[in-house]
Amino acid sequence: MTRTTWQRLKADRYGMSGLLIVLFFTVVALSVWIGLLGQGWSEVSGNSWESISATHWFGTNLLGQDILQRTLFGAATAFEIGLIVTGFSILLGTVLGALAGWYSHSWLDEIILWLKGVLDSIPFYLFAAAVAFALQGNRWAMHLAMIITFWTTTARIVRGEVMRIKQREFIEAARAIGLPGITVVFRHVLPNTVHILLVQATIVFVVAIKTEVILSFLGLGIRDGVSWGLMLAESSQEVVAGQFGNFTAASVSLFIMLMGFNLFTDALQDALDTRRIMP
Amino acid sequence: MSAVALNVKDLSVWFETQSGRLQIVDNISFSIKAGEATGLVGESGCGKTMTAFAILGLSPASGGTVESAGIEIGGTDISTLSAVQRRRILGRDIAMVFQQPGTALDPVFTIGQQISAVHRRHAGGGRNNTRQAMLDALEQVGFGQPGKIAAAYPHELSGGMRQLAMIAMATVCKPAVLIADEPSTALDSGTQALVLQQIKRLQADHGTAILLISHDLSVIRQSCENVMVMYCGRLLEKADCQGLFSLARHPYSAGLISCIPQISALKPSGINAIPGQVPTPSALPPGCHFAPRCDRAVTRCAQSVPGFGAGSDRGSDRDVACFRPL
Numbered sequence: 001m002t003r004t005t006w007q008r009l010k011a012d013r014y015g016m017s018g019l020l021i022v023l024f025f026t027v028v029a030l031s032v033w034i035g036l037l038g039q040g041w042s043e044v045s046g047n048s049w050e051s052i053s054a055t056h057w058f059g060t061n062l063l064g065q066d067i068l069q070r071t072l073f074g075a076a077t078a079f080e081i082g083l084i085v086t087g088f089s090i091l092l093g094t095v096l097g098a099l100a101g102w103y104s105h106s107w108l109d110e111i112i113l114w115l116k117g118v119l120d121s122i123p124f125y126l127f128a129a130a131v132a133f134a135l136q137g138n139r140w141a142m143h144l145a146m147i148i149t150f151w152t153t154t155a156r157i158v159r160g161e162v163m164r165i166k167q168r169e170f171i172e173a174a175r176a177i178g179l180p181g182i183t184v185v186f187r188h189v190l191p192n193t194v195h196i197l198l199v200q201a202t203i204v205f206v207v208a209i210k211t212e213v214i215l216s217f218l219g220l221g222i223r224d225g226v227s228w229g230l231m232l233a234e235s236s237q238e239v240v241a242g243q244f245g246n247f248t249a250a251s252v253s254l255f256i257m258l259m260g261f262n263l264f265t266d267a268l269q270d271a272l273d274t275r276r277i278m279p
Numbered sequence: 280m281s282a283v284a285l286n287v288k289d290l291s292v293w294f295e296t297q298s299g300r301l302q303i304v305d306n307i308s309f310s311i312k313a314g315e316a317t318g319l320v321g322e323s324g325c326g327k328t329m330t331a332f333a334i335l336g337l338s339p340a341s342g343g344t345v346e347s348a349g350i351e352i353g354g355t356d357i358s359t360l361s362a363v364q365r366r367r368i369l370g371r372d373i374a375m376v377f378q379q380p381g382t383a384l385d386p387v388f389t390i391g392q393q394i395s396a397v398h399r400r401h402a403g404g405g406r407n408n409t410r411q412a413m414l415d416a417l418e419q420v421g422f423g424q425p426g427k428i429a430a431a432y433p434h435e436l437s438g439g440m441r442q443l444a445m446i447a448m449a450t451v452c453k454p455a456v457l458i459a460d461e462p463s464t465a466l467d468s469g470t471q472a473l474v475l476q477q478i479k480r481l482q483a484d485h486g487t488a489i490l491l492i493s494h495d496l497s498v499i500r501q502s503c504e505n506v507m508v509m510y511c512g513r514l515l516e517k518a519d520c521q522g523l524f525s526l527a528r529h530p531y532s533a534g535l536i537s538c539i540p541q542i543s544a545l546k547p548s549g550i551n552a553i554p555g556q557v558p559t560p561s562a563l564p565p566g567c568h569f570a571p572r573c574d575r576a577v578t579r580c581a582q583s584v585p586g587f588g589a590g591s592d593r594g595s596d597r598d599v600a601c602f603r604p605l
Contacts, residue, residue: 168382169377169378169379169382169383170382170383170384170385170386172337172377172383173375173377173383173384173445174385175337175369176335176337176369176370176374176375177369177370177374177397177400177401177448178365178366178367178368178369178370178371178400178401179366179400180362180363180366187396188385191385191387191388192385192386192387194387
């Protein structure tokens with residue numbers, strides 16, 4: 001990140017508040033991973049459905065587990081899912097999309113588009129269940145199902161963008177100085193899609209966390225540990241009984257985290273854009 | 280100073296379409312000596328840019344066919360080289376300056392990064408060496424503070440500065456041949472003069488052979504020793520610049536020259552436009568393509584194609600593809 005990028009980012013107040021939120025959750029997630037926070041997520045430390053108190057800031061759930069501990073652990077779970085799914089699906093989508101776009105209307109493009117079409121036509125939750133079944137309850141089954149299906153959107157966007165960019169004169173100029181095609185793709189085409197990938201990464205991150213909620217609710221999600229999705233699944237029975245502890249903690253945390261990510265990447269996109277004058 | 284730097288033999292470019300073959304460049308041959316600038320002039324769409332791309336061996340995006348009997352750069356025929364070998368020559372021995380300086384530079388990299396990339400690829404020799412070559416190239420095209428320009432992104436520069444940076448990029452490896460495709464067309468006349476001046480300097484300092492493509496005869500008159508007139512994919516006249524402007528022998532060349540507005544004309548007589556329109560590549564007239572618009576045309580002109588020297592019985596000191604040259 002150059003100094004000017006950082007300066008532009010610093011001037012964006014919403015972006016900076018987003019960054020603070022993201023940093024806060026990053027610290028929480030790291031603390032959970034190294035064992036400083038949220039370690040008591042599974043121990044029964046009180047009575048059923050205790051209300052907010054000095055020992056249980058967010059109250060307790062049906063089993064008497066501390067909701068704060070579970071919320072903190074859930075932040076780490078969300079981060080883990082978001083990072084893994086976003087990282088791999090964006091990488092896969094970018095590479096396949098770039099190949100399809102650069103060699104558009106070739107056999108390679110046809111194969112990638114066909115693969116994308118097949119994956120897009122399978123109902124996602126059915127697919128997630130199939131993957132979970134096929135992997136015999138492996139804890140990475142959910143991640144894998146998301147990576148396999150989420151790359152298609154990225155690939156479609158990147159393919160279109162690459163097809164647009166490869167018509168531009170600077171690509172011709174790059175070839176005129178003797179760069180081989182594939183080098184041109186990675187050196188000049190993909191860097192020009194970064195601002196789109198950044199937005200796409202946020203969307204995938206957010207969608208991955210949201211999908212985890214639904215999959216966990218369906219019993220296809222997190223196996224060991226707790227997530228905001230599992231908390232919401234628990235709360236579906238609690239809310240009718242007038243207990244909002246789980247529901248509030250999980251949904252408010254989810255909201256703040258996703259909001260923070262959106263604000264931050266939006267600002268980052270503006271700050272990274274060295275090409276405001278570009279059409 | 281007399282070695283031939285670029286020699287193009289029988290270059291043709293065509294597209295196969297449903298309605299038949301579209302001949303964009305029709306069997307043209309020419310050569311440029313080291314340290315000489317040759318202008319290629321013609322109306323928009325006559326195949327000038329396609330000629331440039333064909334010389335570089337870059338297939339047009341829409342997939343045309345390029346055929347030639349040889350394209351020699353410094354004695355090496357690059358038309359028969361493999362893609363890998365040719366890429367080693369592009370940018371090092373032959374480079375190109377594009378028409379739109381705004382879009383020919385990658386918007387996400389600084390000028391310095393882009394120029395360095397060319398040098399690193401073809402010359403190598405360590406980071407410091409490359410940086411020095413990059414700064415030198417920028418300084419040579421007339422930037423007083425090359426370090427500042429190197430750190431700038433393309434959008435931070437004006438159009439003229441971008442074109443100069445583009446020229447610096449094309450010349451960082453000191454190529455033997457530089458193809459400049461309408462390098463000054465998108466610029467105002469002051470910047471235009473500056474860009475042309477820098478191209479002339481390169482020619483003088485490094486003995487670079489220059490192919491200057493333009494539709495503007497006055498640009499070519501300012502900066503070239505020789506000129507070639509192109510019409511519908513064919514070369515109609517090859518001459519030294521002075522000769523052409525004092526006496527154009529092909530009626531089309533003469534028409535082009537009379538289109539230049541004359542400030543010295545006593546009476547404003549208007550611009551002498553050539554009657555008729557440029558035919559489209561799908562409906563080229565047989566024989567001489569210019570015949571339908573030519574006031575000297577005879578029956579023969581519409582029947583057979585005049586080659587160079589077709590009208591030599593009328594006395595010719597140069598290559599003119601006309602049966603009845605002026």
